[in-house]
Amino acid sequence: MDRTTRQAALWATVVAVPLTLIVALLVLLTIRPGDSAPAAEPSPTAPRPQSTTPVAMPAPELSTRAATVCRALLSRLPASIRDLHQRPVTEGPEQNAAYGDPAITVSCGVTMPAIPPTDLVYPLSRVCWHSADRQGATEWTTVDREVPVRVTVPKQYDQPGQWTIAFSDPVIAAVPSLKQIPTGCGP
Template identity: 70%
Template structure:
């Protein structure tokens, strides 16, 4: 074999081997069965829930509280995790409900009264006082000009974590008190 033929054979091999490997790899990947591990985006379907209105009271609010509560309710999310918003029987400008059983949000709730030894929880920069009821956990803001109450039924684990879903909206729409109650750290 002369030198020119040998160089041509080496060049042909140098080009053919990588191309053959790429073609083989593509063929293997194209023909292998799907093992179900491919990462595809998928939305978590919302859990089934009632669509009937949730019974809620609508106490008369002062003019300022009405403005604040309308702002709060208008900024609430349409869903919290997989719980969609539901209609309420009264006070649609101050109340909201999510899921079934319903987690409720009441703006203009009565001010939380509690002994100074009770613990308050700062959840996402909002101070809440928690009261345990037989059927639910109630969380009321203690550092806002208009109190907001979130009621989380016992059916949901981690009621404080559900409550935090509303903290950003409370911060954005309800002014903080000038004098923060004892136990709340700014």
């Protein structure tokens, strides 16, 4: 190797080695062990912990026909609605169901609500529902079924009607329609 080439190689080494050490030091300083990114907020769609304790629900005595219809309805309810899993209830598992925490509840065989003439009824997925705001929740009750079914959606859930729609198919499958339905429910 001639003298010029050797001198160039020496200068390249003299420049490259310190430069490499400086870059390595900068990388180590910016990526230190123990430094971590701030904890990410859970996404609204991420599963969240849910209570498994029974939900307190009353279970009024039902007529034989209503009890049969309610058992048929409860057998058709899904195990979960969106990310809310079904929970046990304190009374009447043959007529009541609960989902999530806070619990969205389903009660079969409830009293038919008195609907003021100015109130709206909502045909949601071929079932006619009446909505009433209660303290901390919205109650949706079927008004076109032989045995009324009530779905109670706590205020913590947005768009309570969308949660209620999830129960329309089981209601259609298990609870016969009334012959005369309220005005506003028909096609």
